[in-house]
Amino acid sequence: MNANTLSHRPHLLGPTLLAFMLLGCGASKIEPVEIFPEDNCAQCRMAVSEVQFASEIIDMHGEVYKFDDLGCMLKFRNKRSDLKINATFLKDYETKEWIPYERAVIVKTGIETPMGSGKVAFANQARAKAIQSRYPASEQHADGCSHACCQ
Numbered sequence: 001m002n003a004n005t006l007s008h009r010p011h012l013l014g015p016t017l018l019a020f021m022l023l024g025c026g027a028s029k030i031e032p033v034e035i036f037p038e039d040n041c042a043q044c045r046m047a048v049s050e051v052q053f054a055s056e057i058i059d060m061h062g063e064v065y066k067f068d069d070l071g072c073m074l075k076f077r078n079k080r081s082d083l084k085i086n087a088t089f090l091k092d093y094e095t096k097e098w099i100p101y102e103r104a105v106i107v108k109t110g111i112e113t114p115m116g117s118g119k120v121a122f123a124n125q126a127r128a129k130a131i132q133s134r135y136p137a138s139e140q141h142a143d144g145c146s147h148a149c150c151q
Contacts, residue, residue, distance in 0.1 A: 032056060032089035032098040033064045043072035044115055053113050053120065054091045055101075060084040070106060071117025090121035093131065099123045110135040 033056060039048045042065035048054050055073040057065040061084075067073035070090065077085070088101035093111075104121045105128040111120055118137050122128040 030058060030087040032087075033058070033066075035066060039066045041066065041068040041072050041115075043067060043076045044069075046114060050114055051091055052093050052096050055121070056089050057083070057085055058087045058089075060086045062086075069113045069115035069117050070119035070121060071113070071115055074117075074119070092123045093120040094122065094127060097123070107132040108137045110138050 035048050035051050035054050035056075037047070037049075040046065041048055042057075046068050048066050048068040050068070053069050055067045055070055057067075057073065057077065059065070065076065067076065073088070073090075077083075077088075089098045090101055090104045090106070091097070092099050092104075099121065103123065105123070105125050106119055106121050107128045109118050109120055109132050111118055111131075113119065120128075120131065122131070
């Protein structure tokens, strides 16, 4: 269909333009939101100060919930079953790069995390196992945040 055809058939102009607009409007890729010094954890309200332990949830409305400890994020997900999650991102413990929750390997370790969960994320299974072996979890680390503010 060329411009001449459309000018002689005005009834085709609207549907044709709509089709082009819809083709150009593919689903946009959800990207993680950076952590800023003033950000607080959505679960425990502590500052998100150590980015290697950070995570975030982006809901279907674009609202971002940031967390200072993977234990906090996991507790938040469990208690907010009404939340329509669009994406979840975690920081890789070593590289501090964002990784999608679905591709992350989360291990419980003896590493001191902000709220004491000991849980850290990796993009690589081998690195996760190596760190978990190097820093085995102790009995003091509960499943999730061990502080009273998270209970």
